[in-house]
Amino acid sequence: MDTTTVGVDLAKNVFVACVADCTGRIVARREFNRAGFLSWLGTLPTATVIGMEACGSAHHWGRTAQRLGLAPRLMAAEFVRPYRKRQSVKNDRADAEAILVALLSPGMRFIPVKTEAQQQRLAWHSLRVGWVEERTALLNRVRGLLAEFGVIVDPGPKHLRALLAEREFDTALSPALRGLIQSVRDQLDALDARIGECDRQITAQQANDPLAKRARDLPGVGLITADAVTASVGDASMFRNGRQFAAWLGLTPSQSGSGGKTKLGRITRRGDDYLRTLLVQGARSVLAATLRKQRRESPEKLTRLQQWIVVLNGRIGYHKTLVAIANKHARQLWAVLAKGEAYNPQAWQRA
Structure with a gap:
């Protein structure tokens, strides 16, 4: 079989491939588990073009394909969607075929495969964003709780944090609420420490990057x-x-x-x-x-x-x-x- 292009619908454990020959005609459809998909990639001819949506794990499989001598092509999901034959029908086989058709489409734009080092650097950014959002949610939640007890805080996180830092503030609270506020302080300190660690890692990892x-x-x-x-x-x-x-x-x-x-x-x-x-x-x-x-x-x-x-x-x-x-x-x-x-x-x- 003269395989030239393959469209793959990625998932955690089930992978569906749609294979086309050199003329663009679909000649096979295959379904694999994770180990089977990796083994199958190793049997493909060198320089076979592998099309995938740029979803979770796509860059990992792109790097794997590169190591096997294949040519991975990642595409944004929004560019693949119009090539699905029936928009109301979404399943793995239809998605794999749509990826293949999009891959063969002239003028399709591809996303470069990120290196492992790039993704490691971006992992710290992802963690930082999540913890900043968690800290903001915590401050908003405690602001609402305090309002229920008649404590109104000016807008902005600095005013709320300044109030929480005042130990005299505790004397106006009931023992139960005092313990709740202390747990909020502890959680804020932990989140601040995690965000600070992310900042230190981001600073360190770009120290040797001239760009x-x-x-x-x-x-x-x-x-x-x-x-x-x-x-x-x-x-x-x-x-x-x-x-x-x-x-x-x-x-x-x-x-x-x-x-x-x-x-x-x-x-x-x-x-x-x-x-x-x-x-x-x-x-x-x-x-x-x-x-x-x-x-x-x-x-x-x-x-x-x-x-x-x-x-x-x-x-x-x-x-x-x-x-x-x-x-x-x-x-x-x-x-x-x-x-x-x-x-x-x-x-x-x-x-």
Whole structure:
């Protein structure tokens, strides 16, 4: 059998493969358990193209296929979905066939297989996000509980944490509630320690990464953002330009229209939610710093970028300006990572 392409529907224990020959005709459908799938991959001809959705464990199987001399191709699930014959019918066999058809489609965009080192770096980010969310949920929960006993705390975590830190606060509580508050303190301390450990690991793992150090020179790009971007992207030169990189992050407007008329809508929000969130948060800090400087300084003391931000904020409003700044930061990040250059705020003056 002249196998050239295979579409695989991945799962934890059941794997379904749809096999096509060199003409694109489906010649076999196979179902395996985990061990059987690994053995079967080893029997495929070298350079066989293996298509998979970029879901959980996809990068692991992509690396496994590479070690066996195969050519893995990961695709976003949203790009595979339209190739399912019947949208109302979803099963493993139909999914495997849809993956195969999508793989054979001209112009399909693929996701690079992440190395194990990249995923190890990103694991600390994933843990940190989860623990930050858990800490926020805990603070909100205890705020609601205190309100039930007539204790109203000003908005913001710093006010609640300051109140919890006051030992005199305990004297106004019943013994049972006092014990509950102490357990909250202990849990907050534990979460703070875990988040701090994540921060230390993220700092350490980018210490020897020149790209991450270079990325941190950009305004609005801090330690966490720089490490997340370099670990997620890998080789930034796979993007043709900065706009394509920004579009990959979902920071470009959606387009619609007909009859030669194009209408721009809200941003697509495709791609990595975490990276996009970090860039928007960085844009928020840059915008806040610019507006503070605008109030203190005369207009001629603002940099060219700050002048652009001020004008844009007055013209389109706060939230759209945030997205525009994040888009610009994404393009600048691409230039720094893809071209290997240090950040130069005066690069716009080049002839």
